[in-house]
Amino acid sequence: MVTTTNIGEMKSKSNLIATYLIIGGLVIAAMMVFGILMLLAQGGVLDLPPAAFYQFLTIHGTGMIGGAALAASAVMWYFLSNYVELSKKIFQLNLVLSLIGVVMVVIGVFSFKYASAWTFLYPLPALSGGAWGTTGALLYLVGMLILGVGFLLLYIDTGRAIIKKYGSLGKGLGWDVISGKKAEKNAPSPTVVASTMVTIVNVSALTAGATVLIMNIINVVNPAFTFDPLLAKNLTYAFGHIFANSIIYMGVIAVYEILPRYTNRPWKSNRPFLIAWTMSTAFTLVIYTHHMLMDSVMPKWMLIMGQVLSYANGLPVLVITAYGALMIVYKSGIKWDMASGLIFLSMFGWVVGVVPAIVDATIVVNHVMHNTKWVPGHFHMYMGLGAVVMIFGFIYYLSKIDSNLQTNGLDKFGFISYTLGIISVSVGFLISGALSTPRRWATHFPEWMAPAVFGAIGGVLAVVALAIFIIHFIRYTKVRGTTGSDRIEKKLA
Ligand code: HEM
Ligand SMILES: [Cu+2]
Known part of the structure; x- marks a missing residue:
């Protein structure tokens, strides 16, 4: 009513x-x-000083990932709120924190020449060779931290709401259906499954990101504080790879929700669908190691795993979604x-x-x-x-x-x-x-x-x-x- x-x-x-x-x-x-x-x-058409190029590169990478993640989270929130009770206050707060973060990042890059690229790989923020100073680095890193905290709160809220309704995140991914305890027809909807996956991977990514941002911030303020660059690189790419990837997993919710409305055919979570999403959840968490292939000091098994699973990463979900999209549209008179x-x-x-x-x-x-x-x-x-x-x-x-x-x-x-x-x-x-x-x-x-x-x-x-x-x-x-x-x-x- x-x-x-x-x-x-x-x-x-x-x-x-x-x-x-x-x-x-x-x-x-x-x-x-x-x-x-x-x-x-x-x-060679535009005469741009290299320093400006790297500032542009930094703002482009940061802004694209941030802007797309922001919009994609709205897609997820819009549809997920039909299934579980989400907090509007948190959703508002995320927007406010994002805007504060963006303003700080923009000032850091354009007024203070910060240009580490969006990957801010330690110890680059503190060691710019004179290209930028402490203020620029702090504006950028603290701005990113504020942005990250906003998103972290958002995913903690989606996780809370999913657990409240379905019992656990495992059940949000439909593990009780995969194991046969629950009938396929009672499986969580594709939107819930995708949102659960995104919640799991992004809480992990943002926690890693916040950790390494804070360590970088301390290092910029006090260069005597140093930390293991290999650990920093692992945390940084765990954040960047996963967070960037999650954009597509939030966006795909639009596919699951909109195509059925156009074709009058339901998009149901069946067992292969659930298994694919669980596989992609696990792979997405570990394959950031493909960014470490040049780091010969990494444990070899991690690199091999990163390499092999990178093939398989998005594939289960991609195949199940592409196939599903074709089936739902086929002869539907869409x-x-x-x-x-x-x-x-x-x-x-x-x-x-x-x-x-x-x-x-x-x-x-x-x-x-x-x-x-x-x-x-x-x-x-x-x-x-x-x-x-x-x-x-x-x-x-x-x-x-x-x-x-x-x-x-x-x-x-x-x-x-x-x-x-x-x-x-x-x-x-x-x-x-x-x-x-x-x-x-x-x-x-x-x-x-x-x-x-x-x-x-x-x-x-x-x-x-x-x-x-x-x-x-x-x-x-x-x-x-x-x-x-x-x-x-x-x-x-
Ligand atoms: C009109 C469309 C676009 C143009 C002309 C463009 C152009 C560029 C250029 C020139 C680079 C640097 C390439 C290099 O390494 O030499 C770049 C990097 C990048 N772009 Fe785009 N881009 C566009 C759209 C997008 C979109 C839609 C996204 C994501 C939503 C995106 C995300 C990125 C990222 C993450 C990087 C890597 C930055 C880095 O290496 O630190 N771009 N883009
Ligand atoms: Cu990657």
Whole structure:
């Protein structure tokens, strides 16, 4: 029953969701501009001092991961709150802490020249060779800590709510169904399963991240305090790898929720689905060691494990989701519009982006491709054409079910322009990688320049498209609530 109080509650919930999405979208768009400027500099078109390039690199990496995680957490929160009781206060607090963190990071990078890249690898924050000082490092590190604490609180809350409803996180992953104690038809929904996975991996990631940030902060304040660089690197990549990965696992909830509404077919958690998610939970936690392959002092078994499991990491969930998406759409008479189109595109981007990642995880290839632009090549594909497209699909979905706002030819143009744009950015990187162009170099030899310029043109297409998506969404927030919620399902199928 829809009462006036829960209409008010729904409105304020979707206000908060909209704020998350608009901020996330604007951050991603702004970071794309820095991406384009970096490519133009590498392509020899723009005369950018190397120090500025590294500041751009730092803000781009930090802002993309932060902005996309923020928006993706709104997707997760929106759907998860239909199953469990989440705290709106915590969700608000996370937004406030994120904004404080972002402001500090931006000031640290642009006013105080901080440029360690978003990986802030110890002891770089304290040892800049004069490129930046203590203030810049502290602003950045403390800003990241505040951001991290906000997200940590959010995932502690999702964990609390899941445990309260389902009994334990294991049950949230459906372990009692896997073991046969509970019938498949009573399994937790895909949204709950994915949210449980994200809760587990991100609480671990953020705890590791907070630990190493605090150690770095003490080291910056008092350089006499040092700690084991190998431990620091492990903690840093445990944080960075897992947190960045979790974006796609939050975004995929949009796929699980939106495709069934468009096809009138349920997306059920069956046993293979649950097993795949449990496998990906375990793998995601341990494979950050693929960032340590050059650290010969690491225990060999850890490196081998990292290498082998990296192949397998996202694969179970990817395969089960891609297959599920194809099955649910097949002969369903689905209506293709912006939301369903973007959701389908995101599956394509994810699958295609994983292929060069798997190629790179092969040791013989890794010997050649390691630290070349091949690496940003694959992650721009599955982040740019996969993870964030799930978010864009969600914003078109929301504006469709909750208003009478129509999409038009401009939105379609945006769809095509975005697809071509990100493919060009990624292909530009992959070609650079194949030419053995190193990643993270401000200056390129002339023979490395052409793919960078090509990528920059693709970047412009992508940023124009994203502007169209954001304008559509902002227009929606102005006319929100012009459709009754009871008409929702009819409108889609
Ligand atoms: C218009 C779209 C984009 C352009 C033009 C672009 C451009 C770039 C460039 C030039 C680099 C540095 C490459 C190098 O190592 O030499 C980079 C790195 C990176 N980008 Fe993007 N990017 C775009 C979209 C995205 C998106 C959508 C994400 C994630 C959501 C993302 C995340 C990252 C990350 C994490 C790095 C690594 C930073 C580092 O090495 O520290 N980018 N990007
Ligand atoms: Cu990784």
